[in-house]
Amino acid sequence: MLVEGLRFGYPGREVLAGVDLRVEPGESVALVGLNGCGKSTLLRLCAGLLRPSAGRVLLDGDDVARLSRRAAARRVALLHQSAPPVPGMTVRQLVRQGRYAARGPLGMLRDGDDAVCARALADVGVQDWADRPVDDLSGGERQRVRLAMALAQDTGVLLLDEPTTYLDLRHQLEVMRTVVRLREERGLTVLMVLHDLGHAARFADRIVALRDGRIAADGPPHEVVTPRLLAQVLGVVGRVGRDPEGGWPVCYPDHPLPSVLQNENHIH
Numbered sequence: 001m002l003v004e005g006l007r008f009g010y011p012g013r014e015v016l017a018g019v020d021l022r023v024e025p026g027e028s029v030a031l032v033g034l035n036g037c038g039k040s041t042l043l044r045l046c047a048g049l050l051r052p053s054a055g056r057v058l059l060d061g062d063d064v065a066r067l068s069r070r071a072a073a074r075r076v077a078l079l080h081q082s083a084p085p086v087p088g089m090t091v092r093q094l095v096r097q098g099r100y101a102a103r104g105p106l107g108m109l110r111d112g113d114d115a116v117c118a119r120a121l122a123d124v125g126v127q128d129w130a131d132r133p134v135d136d137l138s139g140g141e142r143q144r145v146r147l148a149m150a151l152a153q154d155t156g157v158l159l160l161d162e163p164t165t166y167l168d169l170r171h172q173l174e175v176m177r178t179v180v181r182l183r184e185e186r187g188l189t190v191l192m193v194l195h196d197l198g199h200a201a202r203f204a205d206r207i208v209a210l211r212d213g214r215i216a217a218d219g220p221p222h223e224v225v226t227p228r229l230l231a232q233v234l235g236v237v238g239r240v241g242r243d244p245e246g247g248w249p250v251c252y253p254d255h256p257l258p259s260v261l262q263n264e265n266h267i268h
């Protein structure tokens with residue numbers, strides 16, 4: 001996936017001011033940055049759900065903004081931060097919605113759709129809930145079902161917007177390990193928004209930090225995760241160490257940096 005010179009704004013508010021990013025096939029990239037810096041907006045542009053004011057997102061050489069919704073959804077799946085509740089729908093029915101892009105013109109499910117859905121439910125370990133109404137699930141349970149729905153799209157590119165939101169620590173680790181496993185087993189390309197820099201440092205191949213509508217840092221975790229990144233991109237003062245066994249960077253955030261100081265720093 002190639003993002004070239006991407007610019008986007010909502011009325012009266014510029015959000016992305018020229019983003020360039022290449023995610024190689026089979027690579028997993030964590031996107032980090034302060035609330036409101038444009039991470040979700042970037043994912044929505046990558047999924048073809050928003051149109052850029054300039055620049056483009058190429059999927060296998062094709063501009064995603066020029067693909068139909070259905071064609072885009074065959075190539076890229078987006079796990080939203082929140083999805084509107086659908087009263088009365090069961091988990092299985094919701095996950096089957098993930099197959100809409102693969103359906104025929106009359107909306108008929110094709111051979112194999114049930115198998116893909118069953119696999120998606122099993123991938124996130126929610127197969128036993130297939131007949132439960134989604135309304136009855138807890139926030140964390142619903143989040144895992146949403147991930148299954150995105151996996152049911154069976155795309156090569158997976159965009160995850162805060163996939164561990166609402167999850168307890170155990171399930172955060174399960175989801176992150178599932179993402180790593182799927183990337184390894186199926187060669188998925190993953191771009192995920194993570195607020196937990198610890199997860200980003202441990203589970204992603206690369207970390208990309210957004211600030212002021214541009215990419216402020218981009219590289220492997222051991223290069224990018226530094227006290228400078230904590231201060232200039234995430235607005236906190238802290239230390240960075242190493243996991244004694246795994247070697248990945250571990251952050252020890254201490255206190256928020258006064259925003260006036262953060263604004264004085266420039267990472268470029």
Ligand SMILES: Nc1ncnc2c1ncn2[C@@H]1O[C@H](COP(=O)(O)OP(=O)(O)OP(=O)(O)O)[C@@H](O)[C@H]1O
Pocket residue numbers: 010011013015033034035036037038039040041042
């Ligand atoms: N539909 C919208 N209309 C107008 N402004 C919007 C809309 N959606 C988002 N914004 C604004 O655009 C900016 C970027 O929002 P976005 O959701 O991409 O940020 P984010 O980095 O994902 O934030 P968070 O970490 O809080 O999820 C924010 O200032 C937000 O208020």
